[in-house]
Amino acid sequence: MKEEIANIQTEALSAIAAAAGEQELEEVRIAFLGKKGRLTVASAGMKDLSKDDKPVIGQLLNTTRYAITEALDTKGGILQDDADAASVEGIDLSLPALPLHPGNLHPLTLVKDRAITILRQLGFSLAEGPEIETEFHCFDALNTPAEHPARNEKDTFYFDSGKLLRTHTSTVQVRTMENQAPPVRVIAPGSCYRRDEVDKTHLPAFNQLEGLYVDSDVQVGDLKGALEFFYRAMFGEETKVRFRPHFFPFTEPSFEIDALLKLKGEEPKWIEVAGCGMVDPAVFDEICKARGDDFYDPDKVTGYAFGMGLDRLAMIQWGIKDIRLLIENDARFLSQFA
Numbered sequence: 001m002k003e004e005i006a007n008i009q010t011e012a013l014s015a016i017a018a019a020a021g022e023q024e025l026e027e028v029r030i031a032f033l034g035k036k037g038r039l040t041v042a043s044a045g046m047k048d049l050s051k052d053d054k055p056v057i058g059q060l061l062n063t064t065r066y067a068i069t070e071a072l073d074t075k076g077g078i079l080q081d082d083a084d085a086a087s088v089e090g091i092d093l094s095l096p097a098l099p100l101h102p103g104n105l106h107p108l109t110l111v112k113d114r115a116i117t118i119l120r121q122l123g124f125s126l127a128e129g130p131e132i133e134t135e136f137h138c139f140d141a142l143n144t145p146a147e148h149p150a151r152n153e154k155d156t157f158y159f160d161s162g163k164l165l166r167t168h169t170s171t172v173q174v175r176t177m178e179n180q181a182p183p184v185r186v187i188a189p190g191s192c193y194r195r196d197e198v199d200k201t202h203l204p205a206f207n208q209l210e211g212l213y214v215d216s217d218v219q220v221g222d223l224k225g226a227l228e229f230f231y232r233a234m235f236g237e238e239t240k241v242r243f244r245p246h247f248f249p250f251t252e253p254s255f256e257i258d259a260l261l262k263l264k265g266e267e268p269k270w271i272e273v274a275g276c277g278m279v280d281p282a283v284f285d286e287i288c289k290a291r292g293d294d295f296y297d298p299d300k301v302t303g304y305a306f307g308m309g310l311d312r313l314a315m316i317q318w319g320i321k322d323i324r325l326l327i328e329n330d331a332r333f334l335s336q337f338a
C-alpha cells in the first residue's frame with residue numbers, strides 16, 4: 001500500500017505541474033482528492049489494515065494529502081498570476097492617471113454658508129421650519145389680509161388639504177416665536193415656492209434667508225446697523241447701503257434695502273437686496289393668541305425682521321446673468337466655483 005500511495009503522490013505532482021489552466025488544475029484536484037479521487041479511494045483501504053500498519057499508513061496518507069494540496073495551491077497561485085499578467089498585457093501601468101475633479105460646493109451653498117458665518121458673528125443662530133405650510137403660518141399670523149394677492153392660487157401652490165408650499169421663509173418667524181420665548185435672534189435659510197414663470201430671474205423654487213430678532217428694546221437703528229454690517233462683510237467694506245420705505249404686511253415701518261454694487265463689466269448701480277422692517281405689533285398679537293401667553297406682548301417686546309433672496313445674492317456675487325444656471329447642474333458652470 002505504501003508503494004501505491006507513493007505512486008499516487010508522484011502522479012498527482014506531475015499532473016499538477018502539467019496543468020495548463022485553472023480548469024485543468026481543478027480536474028486534477030478532483031481526480032486525486034475528490035470524493036472518488038485516487039487518494040480518497042486508497043484511504044478507504046485503511047479499514048483492512050492490521051493494527052500495527054494503521055498508524056503508519058494513516059500518517060503517510062496525511063502527508064501525501066498535504067503535499068498534493070500544497071502543490072495545488074502553489075500551482076493555482078502561479079496560474080492566477082499568469083492570468084492577471086495576461087489581462088494587463090500591453091497596458092502601461094506606469095502612466096499617470098487622468099486628473100480627477102473632486103467636485104466642489106454649489107455657488108448657492110457657498111453664499112449661504114458665507115451669509116450664515118457673517119450673521120453668526122452678530123449672535124444669530126439657525127432656525128428652520130417646514131416647506132409644506134399652513135395658511136396660518138404663511139399668511140394669517142404674518143398679518144396678511146384675506147384678499148392679499150400673494151394668497152391667490154395663481155401665485156401660490158396649494159394642496160387639496162389646504163396646505164401650501166411656503167412662499168417665503170417668513171413662516172419661520174412664526175414657527176420660532178410659537179416655540180421659543182423672547183429674546184430670539186434667529187436666521188432661517190431655505191427653499192420657497194411661487195407660481196412664477198421661469199425666466200432669467202425667476203424660478204418657481206428659489207431660496208431665501210430670513211432673519212428675526214426680538215427683545216425688550218430692539219430699534220430701527222439696530223436693524224440698520226446689523227444689515228449694513230452684513231452687506232459690507234458680504235460685498236466689501238466700502239459698500240453703500242440704503243433703506244427705502246416700502247410696505248410688507250408683517251413689518252411697520254418696512255424697508256427695501258438697496259446696495260450700491262458694481263457688477264462685472266457694468267457701472268455701479270443700486271440693486272435691491274432684501275426686505276426688512278420692525279415686526280408689526282399685529283404679528284406679536286397673533287403669536288400671543290397662538291401661544292396662549294403674553295411673552296410677545298407688543299408692549300413688552302419689539303423686534304426686527306429681514307428676508308433676502310439667496311439665489312440673487314449668488315447672482316450678484318459672481319455676476320451670474322441667468323438664475324437657471326443654478327439648477328441646470330452643468331459641470332462647466334459649476335466647476336468655476338472650485
Ligand code: DAH
Binds near residue numbers: 248276
Ligand atoms: N417675506 C418677504 C418676501 O418674500 C421678504 C421680507 C420682507 C421678509 C420684509 C422680512 C421682512 O422678514 O421684514 O418678499
